[in-house]
Amino acid sequence: MNHRHYQDVDHVHGSVGDVLRLIRVGDSTSRSTLARAIGLAPSTVGLRVDALVELGLVHEVGAEGSRGGRRARRLELDGDAGFVAATDLGANHTRIVLSDLAGRTLADTDHTDTSDPLPRADGPAAAVADLWRRFERLADAAGRSMADFRGAAIGVPAPIAYPSGRIVTPSFEPSWHDVALGSLFAQHTDAPVLVENDANLIALAERSDTEPAERSNLVAVKLGTRIGGGVIAGGRLHRGVGGAAGEVSHTAVEGSAAIGCTCGVPNCLESVASGGAIIARLRAAGHDIASTSDLLRLGAQGDAAVVEELREAGAMIGRVLAGIANFFNPREVVLAGAMSASPPLVAAIRSELYRMCLPLVADDLDVRASRVPRDAGIRGGIVLALDEVLAPARIDELARQATSVDDLQVRSA
Ligand SMILES: [Zn+2]
Known part of the structure; x- marks a missing residue:
């Protein structure tokens, strides 16, 4: 499994993924502002937007402004196109939040080890299987299908070797030393599951808005x-x-x-x-x-x-x-x-x-x-998971796959 984060990989400027990134940050939300921001022909940018609409990641809503002339439709990330999970593994609690792709919370649970213990001492694979069942139960309760699961971030109170994702000398569970927790999810999902130091996640959540x-x-x-x-x-x-x-x-x-x-x-x-x-x-x-x-x-x-x-x-x-x-x-x-x-x-x-x-x-x-002392770590986990799942390089790859599937269908028709 490749632990390199997509968000760190360079992608083509003005690609499908790049267009989605601009829509996400909210600076360019119409086809014409996108074309200006990227510096490509409106027709080219239009094709990129069409690809995102076909992938179900973007939809067009309402009218932007009302300065007369043609009404420009506003482009928005479609939060319902999937969901991610963030987990905060403390010394004696497990918090899980599910979020849609637009960052809206779908479910939020916090269990101390006295009420609902994660079986840490049974080894990391058992704990990961337990976490996966918790994701499934929460998704079910939120009316979401696990087919829409796009990825997760797990925050732990220990240094995490980068880019391997291995946990280093964790005081919360010493037997997990050198364990690549994220790759243990591979038996449950193909989606990326990142492991990150909890203070790094707090830093991400506290980034200026x-x-x-x-x-x-x-x-x-x-x-x-x-x-x-x-x-x-x-x-x-x-x-x-x-x-x-x-x-x-x-x-x-x-x-x-x-x-x-x-x-x-x-x-x-x-x-x-x-x-x-x-x-x-x-x-x-x-x-x-x-x-x-x-x-x-x-x-x-x-x-x-x-x-x-x-x-x-x-x-x-x-x-x-x-x-x-x-x-x-x-x-x-x-x-x-x-x-x-x-x-x-x-x-x-x-x-x-x-x-x-x-x-x-x-x-x-x-x-x-902290602006959100109780929530900073888990919110940072959502930020990390969404940035990974919606990373331009990953979206470009999705668009390429969708195009080649279309080509196959055209040829076999
Ligand atoms: Zn020390």
Whole structure:
């Protein structure tokens, strides 16, 4: 199975897939604006649009504007032409969202392992079979046929080697190390199933929706029991050479580790300042704390020892992020994950980050909480799956196949 993502493959400018991409982003929604945007003859662009209509991916609706003259029909992606799934695999929960091709949610379920456990310990193939059954049940409940399943993205809290899609040292299920989860779906479907680091998906979901996507430069940090990071550079997810880009959490910091980490860096940020590390330190000091929600509650109640720990951890995270901001000069640093709901932690991150970064960097920098803290990861999964399924190169291939089928029918008629 080829794990290379279609969205990274160059395609012919002005191809059928290119036309669909322009319709999707909504800049060019009539045949004439498309022709102008692409710089091809209207008749050529018309053939591309016809191919998309025949594939069932685009339909024409209403009239665009009303400046007199001939009414230009507006072209729209037909969301009903299929659906995708996004899954967020947490340490002890499984969330699945089904979305139509236009990004509208068809189904949304979130199960903790106490109510409906995914059989992780039985091996990855058993878990994938279970996930596939869940997709089928949800599609059925949403009135969709699995024949319309186009692809999926699975977010996991672990580094993902790129482009192989193999999971690297997953703390949520150590036995899944080096497993290419996506390729295990091949026994159920030919459609692409991508596996991605959860913080990378948060970064995708937080991409700017007010300025052109290609100008979006941001660092997303997932603050939970552990710490993860993702980078959007020039509007695209930056994975680095092998998929490790954004792993800010394994930077050595001043302070001593309270929990173990598989990274091998002594006193890495995650082992010193993550939610798990703060919990471990407070427990060692005799506090009755078991989870990040305990931490949030006690922080909100103003428990002095807890607030002090949160402030110190925030300052360390802020210092690491300041170095990254100086180097990368992002527009935004977005904080997500359960611990991003802690005001003392977030305040300490913000003040240390601004204090320690260059004025030139700070002037343009917005440090903010996720717009959709509970949904960012799963929405990023939908974005990744749709970008893959509707990638110009994939659509061009579909159009070629449809054309050759037509040719065969013509010849055999
Ligand atoms: Zn580490």
